[in-house]
Amino acid sequence: MKSKLYYAGASDHGSNTGYGFANDWTVLVFADKKSRDNWVENCGNLSAIPIKRRDVTKRAANWSLTQNKLMEPDTFKGEFWGINNLNSDEKNGIVGYIDVFSDDYRNNILVKRFYS
Secondary structure, eight states: OOSSOEEEEEETTOOSSOOOOTTOEEEEEESSHHHHHHHHHHSOOTTOEEEOGGGHHHHHOEEETTTTEEEOOOGGGTOEEEEEOTTOBGGGTEEEEEEEEOGGGTTOTTEEESOO
């Protein structure tokens, strides 16, 4: 994986007519700035925006309405922010997406730590 990555995100319920919700964001990881900017411009989601690296975990931490808490890593349980390569799309420059993982995924080739 390249050392310089780019990020964008949007509400999962956003569309070309609505912004969706504040608690259902997905943050995508891109291999280059051009791919990221192209995705933001053409994804058809009004909530789509480029995201700076320093703001990635703020956008990825969604509020769970069923658990009534912010969904972010619990370091005491061995959880961490990671990049899941499972949904990569090389044609569009998408490397994967940001999510919370546990130490069970530590040796999984499809998951890379966001903070190294």
